[in-house]
Amino acid sequence: MADSLRIGIAGLGTVGSSLVRILQQRSKELAITCGRAIEIIAVSARDRSRDRGLDLAGITWFDTPEDMAKKAEIDVFVELVGGASGAAEKAVRAALARGIHVVTANKALLAKHGVELAVMAEEKGALLNFEAAVAGGIPIIKALRESLTGNHVSRIYGIMNGTCNYILTKMEKEGLSFEACLKEAQRLGYAEADPAFDIEGNDTAHKLAILTTLAFGSKISADDIYLEGISNITIEDIQAASDLGYRIKLLGVAHVTESGIEQRVHPTMVPLDSVIAQVDGVTNAVAVESDILGELLMVGPGAGGNATASAVLGDIADIAKSRPGVQQVPVLGRPAKSLSEYRRAKMKSHEGGYFIRLTVKDKAGVFASIATRMAENNISLESIVQHSRVHTEGGPQTIILVTHATMEDAIRKAVKAIKSEKYLVNEPQVIRIERT
C-alpha cells in the first residue's frame, strides 16, 4: 500500500469534530477504498483545553492554523475555521504557497478570494477542493466541475441555507415565531457563528457566487448579487402564500439573460406542488438547467456536522486517490486564468411574477387606486383579493396581489406610487415568484 496521506485539520467545531470521529472510526475501510491510509497528524483549534470528546493522542497541536500550514509535515491542509479573511485566509495561502493540497468548507473565503486562490493552487500543482462549501453534503461542486462538462447552463437555483429553510418550515408547520425557530436552528448547530449571515442571505449569496462561476465560467462576483433575507417574512406571508398555492423559500438564483448574468438571493414563492416546495427543514436542494443534460435536481442535507464532514471527507478521499503527475480537475472547472469577466444583468430588468401584500386603511377607492397604479405601469394582474383571514371590521385590511410576468422596474414604480398615497398602514411586502 502507498504511503499514508497526512492531513492537518484546522478548526475543531461541529464539522471538524465530526470529521475527526469519522476518520478515526472508519480508518481501515478508508485505507482500502483510497488505496492508502488517511492519517490525521496535526490539528489546530482556538481552545486547547476544551473537552471535545475526541481522542487527539499522538496528534501534533498547533496554536494557529497559519502555523500549522507553514510548519506541519502534511499533504493536505483541511480548513474548517471559516471567515472570508483573517486566520483562514492566511493559512490557506500559506499551505498553497508550499504546494500543499487544501480542502475547505469556507464559502466566504472562496466567494471573496476564490479566483486568486485557484490561480495559486494551479500554479503550484496543488488541489483546492471545496465540496462542503455549497449545500452541505450535496455533491453539486463535483457535478458542475466534472459531470456537466460541455453543457451550457442557463439557470441554476436552489435552497442553499439550512438555517433559513429550517426556520421557514418550522414557522409554517408549527406556527412558531421567527425568533424561536432561529434559536432552535442555532442549538442544532446549523447556523453560522453570526446567524445574521444566514438570515440576511449572505451565506446563500456566497454559495451562489461559487456556483455561478462553475456553471457559467465567469469570475466569482459575490458583490454583484441582489440580496434580501428572510427576517421580514411573517406568518401572515406564509399563510397567504399557502392560500394562493405557493410556499416561501429563500432561493439563490443565477440566470443567463441577454444583458448578462442575473444573480439574486431573496425570499421566493414557489408553487406548492413543485419538488423544491417539498424540501423541508435543514435540507438543501440545487437545480441546474442545461442544454445537453436537461434538468437536474439534487436534494440532501445542507448543514450540520456529519453532512458537512461527509463532503469534506469526499474531498480528502479524492486527493488520497489522486496520483502525482496526473492531470487534475481545475479548481473552478476550467483553468482559473481562462475564466471570463463577469457581466452583471441589472435587477430592475428582472422579469417574473410578483406577490404583493398591502396593509391598507379601510376606505372607499383603495382597491380601485391600487388597480390603477398597476395598470399605469402596464402590470397585468393574475389576482387581487382582500384577504379575509385577518379582517377586522373598520380596521386595517390586507390586500394581496399576484402579477403575471412583469419587469422589476415596473413593480418598483407601481409600489412607489402606491406608497405615495396615504392609505398604506405599513411597508408593502413584495415577494418574487419563481418558475420551478
Ligand code: HSE
Ligand atoms: N449556516 C449554514 C446553513 C451552514 O445554515 O446552511 C452550511 O453552510
